[in-house]
Amino acid sequence: MTRNFTLGALAAAALLACAPAFAADQAATPATQQLAPTAQAGKKLHVLADEYYDALARFDPVSASESGDNRFIDQIGMSIAPLERARQFARYKSFVKRLHAIGRAQLSPRDQTSYDILDYELGMALRFEPFPEHLLPLSQMDSMPVTLANYASGEGAQPLATVQDYRAYASRLAQLGPWVDQAIANMREGIKRGIVHPRPVMTSALPQFKQLVAGSPEASIYYSPIKKFPAGFSDADKRALTTLYADAIGTRLNPALARLAAFIEKDYLPATRTGSGWNALPNGAAWYQVRVASQTTTDLKPQAIHEIGQKEVARIQGEYGRIGPKMGYTGPAAGLPAWVAQQAKFKPFKTEQEVIDVYRKLDAELRTKLPSLFNLMPKSPLDLRLEPELSRATASDHYTPPAVDGTRPGVFWSVVNDPAQYGSTGMVTLYLHEGQPGHHFHIALVQELGLPNFRRFGGNNAFTEGWALYAETLGKDMGLFDKPEDYFGHLNDEMLRAARLVVDTGIHTKGWTRAQAIAYFSDTLGYSEAESRAQIERYMVWPGQALGYKIGSLKIMELRRRAESALGPKFKLPAFHDIVLGEGTLPLALLEKKVDRWIAASK
Template identity: 70%
Template sequence: MHKSLARTALWAALALSFASNTALAAPPAPPAGKVSGVVSAQAKKQLDALALEYYEAVARFDPVNATDRGDNRFDDQIGMSIGPKERARQNARYNVFLNRLHALDRRALDLRSQTNYDVLEFELNSLLSFANLPELMLPLNQMDSIPVTIANYASGDGAQPLKTVKDYKAYLNRLTQLPAWIDQAIANMREGMRVGVTLPRATVVSMLPQYQKLISAKADESIYYTPIRKMPASFSARDKAALTAGYRKAIDAKLAPALVRLASFIEKDYLPAARTSTGWSALPEGKEWYEKNVAIQTTTSLTPEQIHAIGLKEVARIQGEYGVVGPKMGYTGPAAGLPAWVSQQEKYKPFKTDQEVIDVYRKLDALLRTKLPALFTLMPKAPLDLRLEPELSRATASDHYTAPAMDGSRPGVFWSVVNDPKQYGSTGMVTLFLHEGQPGHHFHIALLQELDLPKFRQFSGNTAYTEGWALYAETLGKEMGLFDKPEDYFGHLNDEMLRAVRLVVDTGMHAKGWTREQSIQYMRDTLGFPESMARSETERYMVWPGQALGYKIGALKITELRRRAEAALGDKFSLPKFHEIVLEDGTLPLSLLEVKVNRWIEKNQ
């Protein structure tokens, strides 16, 4: 998945998905005195100014998310987006922005600006739709939180650069702010305990070791001290001494005690109070809360029940494909049992070291560079790098992609998660890289930064488009001859099955009363997952309700639009041009993407 930072239940949705949870509304009537239908440079100028103000407000409100998105101007700030008073002030800002937007005459804008207007309206409506829900009471989980994110930045290999003295001071400033964030998180979680808004107990058990690992007896043993251990030799002796003293003081005096407080609170207070239920519907206002997440993540009006049915249908279709590819791999049992059989075959676990895994991805990357120009005329200029996931987050992380820096100082990165190379399966590597690397997330996310778009659109997105494009990109492996080996095609089908299963288990747990154990068993039966993998996947969906739905819903829509274009245009259809149409205007809600593709079809028929 595209790894964007998510601080709370809401921000887990909105950092990955800034799309409306309502159908496209008709544009508002123009204010009195304005001439409608005439393109106005002044109207565009006003919209551009408003969009920039909105982006600045979002970046300053959540500066760590800005860092992760490639905007490094606020690398010395953490922000307090989980503070109730600050969140209320931010919602008031959003209301002002929305009122100012509606004061503009949308019909006086050119087509590109109308799209910017629509996306901005979607984002603001989405943010405000959560204003009265208790998501602040869930500020961290086993998938992401500020303390773990800042710890992962300590290597200097992530989104926050650590190359200059200024960089080191910026990171140090964040360390001094982290204790206040931790104390606010504890206060929020105590309020959640009081009113019955807590994480499920199983996910708290999973996250506790992360926070315990952050504790160290001395500063120089702390992961947050890593920058000092890797300090460039080019720094002056004076800078080295000052930075070393500053890091020691920040960690020993304030940060270390705060981390002890957090781990102790989670273990002794929060874990005993955590709920035993599984789904979001068990929470106060949980049904409405989940439905809003579903709408945001899919950018559709599909109900959880409809999505559950789509998932079951897709599972059955893919199992039919298993029945074809299985015998080619030497499997003669029932189609549904193919994933479990593959997982037991030692020939598909050929690795002994982490390096062997990353070497296969590098070889695949080189091959793709020779094949992609035939399918794409629009490609990002930013390079793509391949790296192993840091050890701290490896146990709970999924393979993911991070965006390049806007200034070109950092490439896009495909992060491979290898916990035990001897258990790393080879069958899914091709399809995984097509999704997380190129032409999946890299062709979309890196390209976003190179398009002539307002900043808020370069740095935001929605799951249905972002993950839908990446899942669609996996299917291009067949056209490039990358699935000629039956085991590689199985790997593609199995990853597609995962996305179909997610539709079933996410809606099952959060809307239909499924238990955690039901989800784990369903994933083991349909995907052949070992218990540990089915458990970690299930627990991801438990704390990120709805997030896993966007993948399949988005991919199905993009595939549907391609088939529609192929049927309508016949010999005039160009696959590189279709890809250009999908990518050239950045991330869009699915409804806007459909309008755009339909317009292209009508123009070229």
């Protein structure tokens, strides 16, 4: 997955996730109504698109820098503040009026696509206005304090190579104290209104926040950059930065973090809810439906998604029945994952380095195979790194994009808590998803296509995760699943995405308990109780997010089959991939129209 950030009240996250369906199918304007493109219409759209993206980036600068935009690297924003949130929704409404005043038919085809995506995203953002997501500003999965703490290593989205970089990070640390106090105020309001997280997830989160509180500035994780200055810093710069960090952490940040940990433990935890689903919140059913729409870019209802998940689970279990005997397993198909989890031969590692070495070897092999499947490939490099210790317990393996200015590569972050328990069967498919040709071939490439900034740094979950899940299937095209255990690993990861459709909708619309969902995951995937718990608690605080993977992948696979059937011997897989990736991230409805036009033209 790509790292999911709070984006304040998550209105901006909704923006980046897009909307469920066009209010009107503007892409279907009859040719007789098309007008010649005009420079004036295109210029208006470009100006509006840039202002829109800048409003997003200023509203949530941390997400902007996570996406590769380092212009606001010294800001964290205050998107969780009610007043700023209201201002942002007012901006969106103004942008909608200006957009609809532009004649779409007077735009070039490329600009018409930008128009449609912008209309789509603004409509989605405004659908979130009634729902007070800012009252849930942090969880065990994401929070500004933990995000900035992970940046202290200098390996993430916060560069720490120059004196200016150090000052930018110190500026963010100075702003974190007020952010924490605003988060506490929001959570107090959430308690009054019954808008709180479930107790188990905040119990999981509490140790993170306690760990951030240090006895002195020097003992704080945020002070880490001062302990390893890059070569070339002058003595004067080192003294000035040391004073700057000690002051920011000691007088402002550390006291705020202590207040946060104490508040969560003494006030918030006792007020958390016992129910697991979003349907327990005020207006929760409608709230969840909007989240489903934003994460899948469809109008699918939760019940339909639940049924899709059940059918996919059954299909994959059928594949288990075929692959199990080849691995030496003779029991019921559904029991294959649990059997594999108990086999010591599939847990061969003793050190973290051994895990990374396998990924590096796989990366080298992929670099020889991918050119036969792709014409479009990103120029930005891809690196492999271990997840920082602070967030390993609750993190999933993930990808972060390269910086546009070249200061950091794309990174596949591997989460290795205990090397001896790290399973080898899923490594091939995981790297195809998080590395290449999954997230890296999509997200890094988007930065290189010359698109408007809102498309360059934005996106939606269904396409982003759908592409990465589809990329896993390309292991078969490249002969990477020849070993039964590697094909099982692919199936089991696919099963994870199918089971998510069942448990996410089950938790948030069908009254499934946390224990019920954990048991379903353990039974279906062979996960330990701890592994299942971490997954289920993720879905409890990120409702709908896990749905985009399978829904997006199923659509891309459907479009590939459609093209293969229609074009026969004319079908070329690299050309299909050009069409899917060549204009960046699209809502699924737009992607389908684009592929259908390509099929018609190719005939």
